[in-house]
Amino acid sequence: MSEQLFTRLLDRSVLEISGKDARRFLQGLVSNDIEKVSEERAIYGAFLTAQGKYLHDFFITTIGSRLLLDCEASRIEDLYKRLKIYKLRSNVKIIITDAYQVLALFGAGALTSLKLPEKAGAAKFFENGIVYTDPRLALAGARCILPNESIGKVISAGFSEASDDRYQRHRISLGLPDSSRDMEVEKSILLEGGFEELNGVDFKKGCYMGQELTARTKFRGLIKKRLMPVNIQGAKLSPGTVIKQNGKTVGELRSTSGDLGMAVIRLEALEKSDVLTAGDTLVVPKKPKWVNF
Secondary structure, eight states: OOOOOEOTTEEEEEEEETTTTTHHHHHHHSSSSSGGBBTTTTTEEEEETTTSSEEEEEEEEEEETTTEHHHHHHGGGHHHHHHHHTTSSOOOEEEEEEOOOOEEESTTHHHHHHHHOSTTTBBBETTTEEEEOOOGGGGOEEEEEEEGGGTTTHHTTEEOOOOOOHHHHHHHHHHHHOOEEESSSTTOOOOGGTTTTTOOOOOOOOOTTTTTHHHHHHHHHHHOOOEEEEESSSSSOOOOOOOETTTTEEEEEEEEEEEEEEEEHHHHHTOOOOEEETTEEEEEEEETTOOOO
16 A cells, blocks of 8 residues: 655745736746746745855745745745845735645655646645645655645545654655755855756746856856765764765765765765765765766
8 A cells, every 4th residue: 555644844934925026026036937837837946145155945836826935944034034135116025924834745656646747846726725746856745835724634635644754764865955954055056956957947047146156067067066865874973064085074964864864975075985984984875866977
């Protein structure tokens, strides 16, 4: 029997953007093409500094004329304030709403039960909210923005509630970044985090904040390190732990869940056969199938 699970992502919140200029407003700020967003398609994207460094990432969907951003709860106020700076005289309304919860739905058969195709970003209405195949990678399952009073409908659809740790292990095993837990604010660049392969950047859309550096790193081959899943063989490690190879620092651990973690590792270290360590603990990189390096 297929195992269909859902996790309430309590570390995520929803930002609502509306008004006749909403799409044009976001189009000049985010890394993906807002014109792709429809009631049948969600996208993944990011908001960068003018120098092309990571600030925020989010999933963008729409219900009616409202654009909904599934974003990091602990930093939603920062995102709100930054967006307000660029609003100027645009006919745009930006609201932090507590009317919704964000859920991850995963496990064998999850997309089938939701009647969603295995196509990244495919979306549909669901119980006064919206559910969509993860725009980064269909293997991740689905995400859902659902009114608080409709959570029971997910259980009625055959899903069992799973702990946050269960979802984090699923996410990490696929090599998917989780906002500032894995991307360093004002330091990381998108292509280090796999945003190109994970459908988070549109190189044809034209100008947006930080577009120049993002394009340059792609076309000049400037990526020297990558975020990827690792297996931790030994003592439990904490985020921020330095990873070494033959005594030389070659990476850093980011988010973790038991013996699994996400780490930023220099590509030159991956080309060598020498092991990676953090103290006496062995750190084994696990290159995801979807990456292009």
